[in-house]
Amino acid sequence: MSRSLKAHILLVAITVIWGATFVVIKDALADISPLLFNAVRMSLAAVVLAIVFHREIPRLTAKAVAYGALIGGLLFLGNELQTDGLKYTTASKSAFLTGVSVVLVPVFLALFWKRGINRWGAAGVAMAALGLYLIAVPASSGGGLNLAGLNHGDLLTLGAAAVFAFHIIFVGHAAQAHRWQQITVVQVAVTAALMVVTVPLAPGTYVTWSAPVLWGIAITGLFSLALAFSVQAWAQQFTPPTNAALIFSLEPVFAWITSFIVLGERLGIRAGVGALFILGGVLASEERGSKESLAVCPDHAGVPVPPATPQA
Numbered sequence: 404m405s406r407s408l409k410a411h412i413l414l415v416a417i418t419v420i421w422g423a424t425f426v427v428i429k430d431a432l433a434d435i436s437p438l439l440f441n442a443v444r445m446s447l448a449a450v451v452l453a454i455v456f457h458r459e460i461p462r463l464t465a466k467a468v469a470y471g472a473l474i475g476g477l478l479f480l481g482n483e484l485q486t487d488g489l490k491y492t493t494a495s496k497s498a499f500l501t502g503v504s505v506v507l508v509p510v511f512l513a514l515f516w517k518r519g520i521n522r523w524g525a526a527g528v529a530m531a532a533l534g535l536y537l538i539a540v541p542a543s544s545g546g547g548l549n550l551a552g553l554n555h556g557d558l559l560t561l562g563a564a565a566v567f568a569f570h571i572i573f574v575g576h577a578a579q580a581h582r583w584q585q586i587t588v589v590q591v592a593v594t595a596a597l598m599v600v601t602v603p604l605a606p607g608t609y610v611t612w613s614a615p616v617l618w619g620i621a622i623t624g625l626f627s628l629a630l631a632f633s634v635q636a637w638a639q640q641f642t643p644p645t646n647a648a649l650i651f652s653l654e655p656v657f658a659w660i661t662s663f664i665v666l667g668e669r670l671g672i673r674a675g676v677g678a679l680f681i682l683g684g685v686l687a688s689e690e691r692g693s694k695e696s697l698a699v700c701p702d703h704a705g706v707p708v709p710p711a712t713p714q715a
Contacts, residue, residue, distance in 0.1 A: 427622050429494040429497075437483070439602055444620045445628060467582065499659070531649055535677065
């Protein structure tokens, strides 16, 4: 099995984890404020990663720290917007709106880095965008996206999608330019530090140490953060950002399935068709788009190169 195929399979695996944990987080937020929840679970992930990759810490370079800090800042902002938004919208809808990042990745690449996209990748993005549209826009709206109908949580989640799109892009470059273990440790440590520092600034911080809260912290801290971000940093060495974004577009599908099984949330036939379009978009891109990318760039240089590495 090639490293590229392993990378794609592992990205799908962590997407399953991310999709499934929407329900876990939604349940936990009934007893804990979003920023405090994020600070505790991210701190747990940072400690675990520091222990696992302790040999990498003395080898940290200034550029790796700078890039890790940049990615950590994006991760902090995206998580705060997403988790806060999840208090005001459903778990499945939050996941689908977050999936807008799959459309934004190639858009941002074209706007800010003048990067093109092959025809199969473009077809995959178009199919995923249509799928997300069918899921997020109810048939009763007449086919139009009524922004007035989006609540506070929906708007926060859309903001998170934009931030996560940049996160995917920069992780792709950082994993190419630096040791993925260092990037993983630094980004999670920086994110945890930002969350801990800002907890006292958040109004109405509260917590009841219930089973859902403790379970949510353990599950998300160990699996959807420590494990998932390690896998992402390794796998994006061998996966172009557009392909990674398309794989991540499966997250709302897995969240929908989990929400249906655990919470009984139902989205109807229209959403089911949308989910199939998302899956089709991923398969179209992965079947041909990734092959074309690797044929042109055998060293996986399809990963975009943002502007010069920021200075710490």
